[in-house]
Amino acid sequence: MALKIIDYGSKEYQLMVNLRYEILRKPLGLQFSKDELDQEKDEILIGAFEDEKILGCCMLVKTDAKTCRLRQMAVINKLQGKGIGKALMVFAENLARDRGFKNLTMHARKSAIGFYERLGYRVIGEEFQEVTISHYVMEKEL
């Protein structure tokens, strides 16, 4: 498996958007808007690949000088629970650290809190709704 940064607009980016749609949006009956995808050109896009096939992905967006937010973490259904998500997180954390960020945060789906807790993140604040489901802000010092 290769972990790498994806160029916005590339063939790999299209594979990433398709994966995110299948795992994160379609089950909720939601789609990506053009505006939403347009904004991604300024984000750090990360993918896990086996040859030409995308296995998982996530993204990093700067929120302030010290902090960036991880979003759109997804692993293809049949490969979940095999360490791909953890490998993506470690890769994303190293990238964020190399770029000078001190904290990493995310809007974690309630169902994924245990995954992030195992990686050292803690819940901050109250439950809130996003894309129709319950989320919590989680954070870790890098």
Ligand SMILES: CC(C)(COP(=O)(O)OP(=O)(O)OC[C@H]1O[C@@H](n2cnc3c(N)ncnc32)[C@H](O)[C@@H]1OP(=O)(O)O)[C@@H](O)C(=O)NCCC(=O)NCCS
């Ligand atoms: C959540 C997700 C990204 C985790 O990736 P993954 O490749 O399945 O996770 P890993 O195999 O790397 O798991 C790492 C550890 O977290 C645990 N874990 C994984 N998913 C978990 C979950 N949902 N809840 C609690 N623990 C979880 C694993 O058991 C493993 O524990 P271990 O290190 O003690 O063995 C993936 O399951 C997924 O895409 N889920 C659907 C989309 C989603 O919810 N994305 C997150 C949005 S915030």
